[in-house]
Amino acid sequence: MDIIASLTSELNVGRGQVEAAVKLIDEGNTIPFIARYRKEATGSLNDEVLRTLDERLRYLRGLEEKKAQVMASIADQGKLTGELKKKIGEARTMVAVDDLYLPYRPKRKTRASMARERGLEPLADWIASQNAGTSLEDAAKPYVSEEKGVDSVKTAIAGAKDILAERIAEDAGYRTWVREITMNEGRIASEVRGEEDPESVYEKYFHHEEPAKSCPGHRVLALNRGEKEKILTVKVEAPEEKILQYLEAHVITGKDPVTSLVLKEVVKDSYGRLMAPAIEREIRNAVTEKAENGAFQVFKKTLNQLLMEPPISGxxxxxxxxxFRTGCKLAVVDPTGKVLDTVVIYPTAPQNKVEQAKKVLKDLIEKYHVTLISLGNGTASRESEQIIADFLKEIPEDVRYVIVNEAGASVYSASKLATEEFPGFDVGQRSAVSIARRLQDPLAELVKIDPKSIGVGQYQHDLNQKRLDEVLGSVVEDCVNRVGVDLNTASVSLLEHISGISRTIAKNIVAYREENGAFTDRKQLLKVPKLGPKAFEQCAGFMRISGGADPLDATSVHPESYRAARELLERLGLELDPAGFKGMAGLGRKVKDRKSMAEALGIGEITLDDIISELEKPARDPREEMPRPILRTDVLDMKDLKPGMVLKGTVRNITDFGAFVDIGVHQDGLVHISEMSEKFIRHPLDAVSIGDIVDVKVLDVNMAKRRIALSMKL
Incomplete structure (x- = not known):
């Protein structure tokens, strides 16, 4: 197989782009580095396309390895014909290779293999020839042998039929056709096991069926979970009559009445006993894999949104x-994230010490000049919000509050990392600190938490965990590198996601910083233990140094392009100001002929565009383009809502027809599936997950029916 050609076709990009990307990947370059600093070579393939390319490259290479192993195994048996070799070589999937290998795969004992050992294969061949000329019993008599374990004509015929049944079941062409028609016309059906419980979350699946090929991913995963919990039985109902007709038409090609009757029985046995169970497993695996891939895409999107929420600095x-019972944990942090104070108050049930809590709040705000309250959206969030809103009306200070997604805060607070970071704090204090910091810099705080604990969606525990880790890990890596990090303040947790940096090297960077003081030059990274030239090449552009010796170190311009950047400025009569980038606004307009300028600088036009863009807005944070959290001072009431208002809310529940979103009015609004995306989606779960923070627009408010209609199409 021409892997490059296959990738070119699948990704719908140029062959040269694929060749360059594959070469770069094979040389050990990371996806973020290739996406950002090797655009000239790849024709600006983005990180999403590159990750798909990398994944498919590994699959196709694995497929070629499997083909080689299969052909070697068949060759060792002396059965590799030119035609079979050609079929294996042309196979496009692992399943196709498995189908072709099935008749030659070493097996445990089967009814057919035992029949062969008893010398019954010639009898099977005689039946398959469909040219009897005698009765079946007469043909079977010579094979009766006490010594070989064939005690009767009946036993001999049964053994021959077993051999034929296995041959049919292992025929790659038959299996492919049966698999395709089962997928296209088969139905997934479920029934309840035992007594029906109307309160069960699986109640809608107690007597359920729908086409296998169009069953939405969330239902596939729900059925799988119900089956795993032994509440449901799930099966694939195939178009059996049509399949048997097809097999009979292809197997029974003669008109011999003796063998035709036998072969009809063989076909039915082959399909029912051998082929159908295997095909059903394959179909179930295929729809599950498709459902998982769909879930992975939703999880990736959700996690990306959470990580790329804009920071609130200063x-x-x-x-x-x-x-409730254990009290509300508070933590005050300064603009750099340093913890100034922690305390526990009990304004909620059962203690209801509201006035005492307000006094504590007043003292903290006056002492530390608090300007913002970051409220977690967990248990007692609504009650706490009402207390905060009432309190803010009573004080002269301009303080606002934001409700943040606290998913994963408790996991972090009990982790080894949190224990090392705050050894003197209990889990509640650590959780409050995390909630405060994730408002100041969501990305820096959330990277400390296992992505699976950040609330990326439903059914995540039912998925392939290794694959889920890979998918979510790639999202974290892409987000961290897209934003970049401050080399002198970044934590180990943040640094280890930078291109080319392992956790060990991240620890070494922090240790070097603590021992030698702040980095003043990117080149100092080469003095960090285990950080060699290759790692430096991969990471340097994503590391920022503010106020260092070289102003370019504060930008995403890669050190390999410093010469070109300085020469560009020199040609334009500009120079770098050590204190900043004054006079760089509108730099791009001064370059009249970019092609000529790029040639003169010895770089590509794409690299030149990136340098100009970065010099015009150095250290630009891509998160600034995202919608900022809404700072509130009061709890909204339904009567405060007006059509057209845009609010931030939390997805609380998901149904087949839409998602219910909490927008802070103690009455969740409905985003109908038709208002979730500009593109067609089959189910709300394709667009959102429970716990998502989303921006919604108010469409309509019905006070009489207490209904709020919302839209995510902004």
Whole structure:
């Protein structure tokens, strides 16, 4: 197989782009580095396309390896014909290779293999020839042998039929046709096991069936879970009559009445006993894989949104971890994230010490000049929000609050990392700190938490965990590198996601920083233990140094392009100001002929465009383009809502027809499936997951029926 040609066709890009990307990947370059600094070579393939290319490259190479192993195994048996070799070589999937290998795969004992050992294969061949000329019993008599374990004519015929049944079941052409028609015309059906419980979450699947090929991913995963929990039985109902007709038409090609009757029985046995169960497993695996891939895409999108929420910088934040019985944990952090104070208050049930809590809040705000309260959206969030809103009306200070997604805060607070970071704090204090910091810099805080604990969606525990880790890990890596990190303040947790940096090297960077003081030059990275030239090439452009010796170190311009950047400025009569980038606005307009300028600088036009863009807006944070959290001072009431208002809300529940979103009015609004995306989606789960923070527009408010209609199409 020409792997490059296959990738070119699949990705719908140029062959040269694929060849360049494959070469770069094989040389050990990371996807973020290739996407950002090797655009000239790949024709600006983005990180999403590159990751798909990398994944398919590994699959296709694995497929070629499997083909070689299969052909070697068949050759060792002396059965590799030219035709079979050609078929294996042309196979496009692992399943197709498995189909071709099935008749030659070493097996445990089967009814057919035992029949062969008893010398019954010639009898099977005689039946398959469909030219009897005698009765079946007479043909079977010579094979009766006590010594070989064939005690009767009946036993001999049964053995021959077993051999034929296995041959049919292992025929690659038959299996492919049966698999395709089962997928296209088969139905997935489920029934309840035992008594029906109307309160069960699986109640809608107690007597359910639908086409296998169009069953939505979330239903496939729900059926799988119900089956795993032994509440449902799930099966694929194939068009059996049509399949048997097809097999009979292809197997029974003669008109011999003796063998035709036998072969009809053989076909039915072959399909029912051998082929159908295997095909059903394959269909179930195929629809599950498709459902998982769909879920992975939703999880990727959700996690990306959470990680790329814009930071709120320059404010003293009070993190509020709400609770009832154990009290609300508070933590005050300064604009750099340093913890200034922690305390526990009990304004919610059962203690209801509201006035006492307000006094504590007043003291904290006056002492530390708190300007923002970050409220977690967990248990007791609504009750805490009402207390905060009432309190803010009573104080002269201009303080606002934001409800943040606290998913994963408790996981982080009990982790080894949190224990190392805050050894003197209990889990509640750590959780409150995390809630405060994830408002100041969501990305820097969330990278400390296992992505699976950030609330990326439903059914995540039912998925392939290794694959889920890979998918979510790639999202974290892409987000961190897209934003870049401050080399002098970044934590180990943040640094280890930078291109080319392992956790060990990340620890070495922090240790070097602590021992030698702040980095003043990117080249100092080469002095960090285990950080060699290749790792430096991969990571340098994503590391930022503010106020260092070289102003370019504060940008995403890669050190390999410093010469070109300086020469560009020199040609334009400009120079770098050590204190900043004054006079760089409108730099691009000064370059009249970019092609000529790129040639003069010895770089590509794409690289030149990137240098100009970065010099015009150095260290630009891509998160600034995302919608910012809404800072609130009061709890909204339904009567405050007006059509056209855009609010931030939390997805609380998902149904087949839409998602219910909490927008802070104590009455969830409905985003109908038709208002979720500009593109067609089959189910709300294709667009959102429970716990997502989303921006919604108010469409309609019905006070009488207490209904709020929302839209995510902004």
């Amino acid at each position: 404010q003293v934040v009070l993190g509020w971890d709400p609770a």
